[in-house]
Amino acid sequence: MNADSVFLINFALHSLILGSAGWGVTLLLRDPLCRSAAAGIALAFCVIGPSVISEWSYPYMGKAPLLTAVRETLETDWRIVVPAVESTTAAKPVTASPVSSPMPKPAWSIDDLVHALRYLFWIGLITLLLRHFWRTARxxxxxxxxxxxxxxxxxxxxxxxDASRLRVFEREGSPCAVGWLRPVIAVPASAFQTLTSTEWRWMMGHEQEHLRMGDTLHSWIQECLRAFLWWNPFAHLLMECHARAREEVCDAAALRHSESRDHRAYADFLLM
Structure with a gap:
């Protein structure tokens, strides 16, 4: 295998291993804030972890990086050369031996397969990035x-x-946080006639927690990571885990900053 194939296989394997380990850790955490933080850290390790691991010292090669040692091993010429030995005995008559035809070259190699997978990776990456940027523009x-x-x-x-970061849209829809550098809370105009005082505090507490934690920017960055790691199923599981955990954190903040902490009434409000 050539150097590029070794690097890509190393990156894919380590990204899958780190992603599966991170997802396993999130399954053990019950606190949603810790679960969202663990999912975010695991996603970061899926991207930068393989490069960091490849620079670790190989235990049997001194201070040589692990990836360098593996590459040098795979690129070594393993052919055995037998030196010619002069015979001291009487020369024997040379008999003609049948000429063997050279072995046919294999139709494909691992390098060819990795090269094809690289094209598939770029197709998926560009497709998902275009979809992400199209949604961003909308x-x-x-x-x-x-x-x-x-x-x-x-x-x-x-x-x-505080209504300083409150914005209104005319069509029907659900309240949401929108924006990246200075996000705001968008609510439908009908909410001013339908929501009660308690429901307003629930809704504002939930969305303000999204603003406080910068979830809109985090979601945009995660969609970029989704495009880069589209082939890693554990990365998708970590993103879904992070999104659910963030919603749980915001729900807890909405009840904590409201006079009414009736969980059943709040659940009914979310289903409206």
């Missing part, structure tokens, strides 16, 4: 249509609620 275009709440809408909010 979100940016939609965010430009958001407006600030008017005086009547602000006056209908519960007392003491």
């Amino acid at each position: 979100v940016l275009r939609w965010s430009l249509t958001l407006r600030r709440p008017n005086e009547m809408e602000v006056s209908s909010l519960p007392s003491g609620m």
Whole structure:
């Protein structure tokens, strides 16, 4: 195998191993905040871990990096050369031996397979990145249509609620956090007539926790990682685990910062 094939196989194997180990750790954690942090760290290790491991010292080769030792081993010429030995006995008559035809070259090699998989990787990466950037452009275009709440809408909010980062859209939909550098909370205009004071505090507490932790930017970065690690099933499991854990953290924050901590009523509100 050539050097590129060794590097790609090393990266893929170590990324799968690190991803599976990280996903196993998240299954053992019950606290959602710890689970989301562990999933994020495991995703980072899926990307940078293989390169770090390849620079570790190989235990039997002194201070040579592990990947260098493996590459040198695979590229070594293993042919055995037998030196000619002069015979002291009487020369024997030379008889003609049948000429053997050279062995046919194999139709494909591991390098050819890795080369084909590399093309498949780039096709998946470019396809998912284009889809991600298309969705990003649609979100940016939609965010430009958001407006600030008017005086009547602000006056209908519960007392003491900060509306500086509140934005309104006219169509029906669910409240959400939108934006990356300075995210805001987008709510439908109908919410000012339908939501009660308790429901407003639940909703704002949930979305403000998303803003406080920068979940909108984290989600955008994770979609880039999804495009890069589309072939790693454990990376997809870690992303789903991180998303669910973040929602649990925000739900806990919504109940913690609200006067009403009725879990059943809050669950019914989420299902509305």
